[in-house]
Amino acid sequence: MFKTAMAFALTALLAAPVLAKEQVQPEAVAEQFVLDNGLEVVVIPNRRAPIVTHMVWYKVGSADEPAGKSGIAHFLEHLMFKGTARHPAGELDRAVTEIGGTGNAFTTNDVTAYYQVVPPDALASMMDFEADRMRGLILTEDVIGSERDVVLEERRMRTDSNPQALLQEEVYATLFQNHPYRIPTIGWMHEMEQLNRADAVAFYNQYYAPNNAVLVVAGDVDVDEVRALAEASYGAVPRGPALPPRVRPAEPQHDTQRTVTLADPRVGIASFTKSWIVPTYRSAENGEAEALDLLSEILGGGSRSRLYQQIIVKDGIGASAGTRYDGGAYDDSTFMLYGAPQPEHTLADVEGAISEQLALLIKDGVTEAELESAKARYVRSMIFARDVQFSMAHIYGAELANGGNIETLAEWPDRIRDVTAEQVQAVAAKYLDPSLSVTSYLLPSDAGAQ
């Protein structure tokens, strides 16, 4: 609601299929090593500006929570700022602020990450703070209540106040019948209200250790220097208990088409989504994840995609139409179609038209020209990503936290180039069966705003 006057994001406006030239892909210069205590480290030098991004990724997220304790991974992320014996609560925030840095943390289904963006000469100090709280967090009872109130307000703000977010939560809870991806990362309200100090301490003791973490340093640094600093700080942190294999409950066979509907007076235009469970880069075999990425791009990736061109440009019935594929999850994740009608058309019109486009692609496949330009766009996006230091740190951190390494990232453009039109058609036919999907409808209800 209150944007600064200069707020402006350079959005990638993707355009279209024809004779894309093969791009030369300069190798991202990154180095990787492992400390004796099991901490994996990746360094991505970038000398343009006097800035360094320092991130610690823990290989634990909300999908690893004990039953009935939803939200504990995210709650612990908040509690990690409450201090240690050496650095009382607020000292890290103060240290980061004093040098003009930014610092924060985030939690997903699969990871919890902490980061600071600071001048290079503050890197040693940031490493000291993170190494210290890796095993040294002290949680007293008196910080629990008010911080729990903060995360409850966060849930009210992000989810409960937003009909679309509420419905999306229900889509995951319906799509995943057994796997914990069915549970929202922030937690179910009634379970969050019961989270306590003992839950947080148990989760922390089990998962926060160098042998379950990845350190990423990107920016104005030298690899040998980072190695020396990391040895001196993180190197002194004792290895934690051996972790059990990270195997989450698996999905049973899906046999039904399911629908979830939410009507809300705040909704002005109806919309729908249709979702399936599909493999991801970590769980897929034979290049299926790369093929799903290209399928998503060709079918609904931008203004040159089939859905946009057919449903918005040619038919003029859609206000929006597109696809989303989350290939970065640890386990099988989601492929989604979505759309909303122009005010004078119905939701059924748009849903029908999108289903028709999917059926057509499954039946006839994609053209070589479509495939080539989608590939060129993907490969190009890697060059553009290297321009944003934080994005680079994020890409490497996510890859390593999922068990990948700098080689798997470097090979990615070639794996994209290797995908054939037949593979794209095959993954669409294999995974996007409408009779096994979950469809969501977000509908207006009669009573509007008073």
Added chain:
Amino acid sequence: MTRLFPLRHALALFAALFTLLLSLPAQAEIQFQEVTSPLGIKAWLMEDHSLPLITIRFAFEGGTTQDPVGKEGLANLMTALFDEGAGDLDSEAFQIELDNVGAEMSFVADNDAVYGAMRLLTEQRDEALDLFKLAIEAPRFDQNPIDRMRAQIVAGIVAAAQDPSTAAQNLWAQTLYGDHPYARRREGTPETLASITADDLRSLHQAIFARANLHVGIVGDIDAEAAGAMLDMVFGTLPEQPDLTPIADVEPVLGQELEVNYPLPQTAIYLAYPGIRRDAPDYFAAYLMNEILGGGSILSRLTAEVREKRGLAYNITSALLNFQHTEMLIIGTATRADRAEETLAVAQEVIARLAENGPTEAELASAKKYVIGSYPINELNSSSAIANTLVGPDLRNLGIDHLTRRQELIEAVSVADVKAVAAKLLGVKPTTLLIGPEAQPAP
């Protein structure tokens, strides 16, 4: 398509070269140069050859306030059409060509300016610049894309129409700005959008896109001479002077109490206080005051009292807003409905205390360190951010030495200065807005 201009035989003239030296032993050094093209077009440049990329960002003064009465939404619609056909390329041909040359382009309008940006690969620089030039100089405004983009904007308006925050936003703008153009809706209404023609779009484009009101920032794999030639190639054929409708300065109307009652899980709370002009002598005192009150760091007084001590909200922030014709200080938060009254009371107590006693020496010292140190970190972390940094100050008529002067001006601010400006700005009764269920007693 035909090549327009090869980039060569350019003699760029240089203004003084400034180096932003940071007070730390960094290996990286950022250098900003002012470039003046052979035709006299000025830009700020940060040359950087570490990646095969160039980012260009421009701003033309004259944004949505230039929409004629009854044609609200014109500038916003215009920005949706620059990549929908230009020169001899229709929408489809233009977008296919853009994809072929591997570039990204985007345009947006705010109250005071129209912005554009392009990110391109050095390898296909000239082909990409040809398209950028076409989009800026000769957008087609064909009926098909007009109708399509208009329909998408209308769908967005209809989609948001029932949301109480939409009603609140309109009430807020109208209360603060009355009949000033700042009170109007940036995206327009279905009725005003329906009345917009291709001729309206052409007139606005001609009125705004000129050289005298242009500001450009360039970052990346290009040297000063090539940058000068590029400026002439892309912008050289635009008219010298724009034809802008003068906009009056406006003071926001404060002291109002607004409520939008709606059964929501949270009550959102906003407060508007007077702001401070960017060229005021006590601007940096106010800037530091805002940082201490509720700025970018988690150490602000509002965050400490509302979030950290009491768990009333996930976040509470204050921000100084500076438009070309007005300024304000805005505070915003959201809390459980039955705690809204307490949250508002705590926030007002924090504000009153700062207005009365000013900051402590220690608070001011750490706020100074933060705003000096955070500048490079926030402004230099990507080509887009750097290009933004190069255009923003220029748009506000701050010279290229602004970056070095900024630090001196900040360091010169005293506790007494902050106390004085806090009394002046925060001692005023604000306009408040509450969106949520009707006030209810705490359980």
